[in-house]
Amino acid sequence: MTTAKVLITDKLSETAVQIFKDRGLDVTFDPTLGKDPERLLRVIGEYDGLAVRSATKVTSKVIAAADRLKVIGRAGIGVDNIDVKAATAKGIIVMNTPSGNSVTTAEHALSMMMALARQIPQANASTHAGKWEKSKFLGVELFNKTLGVIGCGNIGAIVADRAIGLKMRVIAYDPFLTEDRAVALGVEKVELDALLTRADFISLHVPLTDKTRNILSAEALAKTKSSVRIINCARGGLIDEEALASALRAGHIAGAALDVFEQEPATDHPLFLFDNVICTPHLGASTGEAQEKVALQIAEQMSDHLLKGAITNAINFPSITPEEAPRLMPYVTLAEQLGSFAGQLTDVAIKGVRLEYCGEAAGLNVKPLTAAALGGLLRPSMPDVNMVSAAHNAAQRGIAVEEMTCSQHDVYESFVKLTVKTNSYERSVAGTISVDGRPRFIQVRDIDMDFALSEHMLFVRNQDKPGFIGNFGTLMGENGVNIATFNLGRETPGGEAVTVVALDDAVSDEVLKQVSQLKHVVRARRLRF
Missing domain, CATH: 3.30.70.260 (ACT domain)
Known part of the structure; x- marks a missing residue:
């Protein structure tokens, strides 16, 4: 049996590299290769696994040239540097480490908030310059202030928890945050306009999607207090940077702290001209603990896949054993399609999800199917969610998941039905596997239909x-x-x-x-x- 070959093109810890070697894999560690796309194109065809961080751009061209590639591992959560669609089409698993950076990113946001409140970078530079401008750097307390968290998922929830410990009032805008989850976190769930008008500090913790792009637009910024301070350690593009500069220039925004920018690296930016703006070079995940944790995780996950066929934390595939795959795969595709269809049509907080498996589907291992359905359901609002982390993300949002099985239906030998529950309605969609092995939809809103996506x-x-x-x-x-x-x-x-x-x-x-x-x-x- 030929030894599987792994290529590492970004900086990864030596311990992680050693994991690959100890597991018997042939490893090439070249942390400069990610910045040389032409050379990467020439060599990628020799490898079965590719381990990257954020510097390597795994484009459709790279994937097209990757004749042997079975798995791409991203040491971190964001996979916007990987063409997941192209990888999926070619049958390449894309894995990430969704939980490894959460605490580190949350702590960076809180550090930025504190530095912004007390003007620490500016005071430090002044003091290093031999000045003693004590009266110039008058700060504000965090105590009893209102923090508005936009996006209360994994990282946003950690920020909220730490801020509550600082005796701040926390309000949160997240369409997928249920009232029960908000109560459990100790935050007040509000609409975006209410958050904008009430918050003393605003911290962003949402992915960049069509819905969240420029969520802090000129119009949104105009609704804030003139004393508001804004922190973004999530994704560039969430703030209209020109509008922010205009608001700062007009004195409407008291300050901003940015770790991410729409175009990176940001080496020359209009926001750099403002004394009340703190900028860092995308350091949210940059701690020794986080870097080591995600590196070790991705090394273990990739090794298990290449040696055993195991799939963990996959963006484009659920956790399924090699023995189960042939029988499960058509239903995995169907479940994900049902979830994606329902998710794109749901704009309010989801209270619960019920999955009914009938006929042949009831005899399968339905856990991967439920994971696939939840992944499809959540992905329109959470692009980084994968089928393994979907259940965890659903639980974090207080979404109750119910699985039911039933005997053969009168018309269809086997089908899967997904029902989305909100505070105001329930909506369902159902599908089956046709004789050619492909998914077909058979019901929408309990109305009989017959179509493929x-x-x-x-x-x-x-x-x-x-x-x-x-x-x-x-x-x-x-x-x-x-x-x-x-x-x-x-x-x-x-x-x-x-x-x-x-x-x-x-x-x-x-x-x-x-x-x-x-x-x-x-x-x-x-x-x-």
Whole structure:
């Protein structure tokens, strides 16, 4: 048997490198290679495993050249430097270490908040320059101040917990934070506008998605107190940096502390000109403990996969033993698709999830299926979630997960049904495996349908009235949008209906708006898979 070869292209601890060697793997440790994409392209075809941090960009070109690659391991949580879609399409597992950096990143945010409150970097520079400007650096206390946490997941919850220990009042905006979870954390759940107007400090802890990009826009910043101080140790792009500079210039923002920027490395930035802005070079995860922890974790995970076929903390695959894989895989795909479909249509806090496995599906190991469904459900709001960490993330948000099994259905020999519960409604979607082994949807909102997912889709809730189908088709034609498949189901004649349309390309915001304004349309949503 040929010894599996692992390439490490970023800085990893010697202990982690030794783990690979001790497990009998052939390791090449070249921490400069990640900064040389052309050389990486030339050599990647020789390796079965690739271990990286953030410097190496694992692009679609790299993946296309990786003829032997079975696993990419990211020592850390963020995988935005890896083309996960391309890796998945080629059957390459992408692993990360989702919990290794949480405490370190949270502590950095708190350190930035304290430094901002007391102007520590500015006072330090002044004192080092031989000055003694005691009256110049008048700070503010954290005691009894209100901290607004945007995003109360793993890291945000740690920040909230530590801030409460400092006797701060903590308010949190997170659409997926339930009231029960908020009570358990000791925070007050609020809407974003309330957080903006009430907070003395604002700390960001959300991933960068289409929904969170520029969440602190010019309009949002205008709603804050003029004494507010803003901390971002999450992702660049969450703050409109030009708007922040304008607000600082106008004296509307008291200060900002930034560890991340929209474009990195940020070596020349307008925000560097402000005395009341503290900047660090993306140091959130940069402690010896965190670096060592994630390096050791990824070395163990990759070794277990290459030697035993085990899968742990995979972004694009659940934890499944090699023996289970052939039978489970079609249902894993179905479960993830059901979750993704429901997740893209859910904009409020999820209270619970019920998964029903019937017929053949009931006899399977349903835990990976539930993990896949939860991963799909949470990923629209949490891009870094994986199928292994999904259950943990759901529990953190107070989402109750229920699994049920039942005997064979009258119509389908086997099917999976996912129901999302919120404080105001329950919605379900169900699917089965067709004779060709591919997933198909058979119900949406308890309305019988029959369709398969495609990359670009439109979901429309409408009234079953004459003229809707013709008006919809005309609108698509006028905008040059080609319909691949069109599926419509209804509760009763003339009543509530659901339309699911597969398109060759994604529709623009303007076309989506036009669809929403069609007669008989209740809601229209763009979906992508």
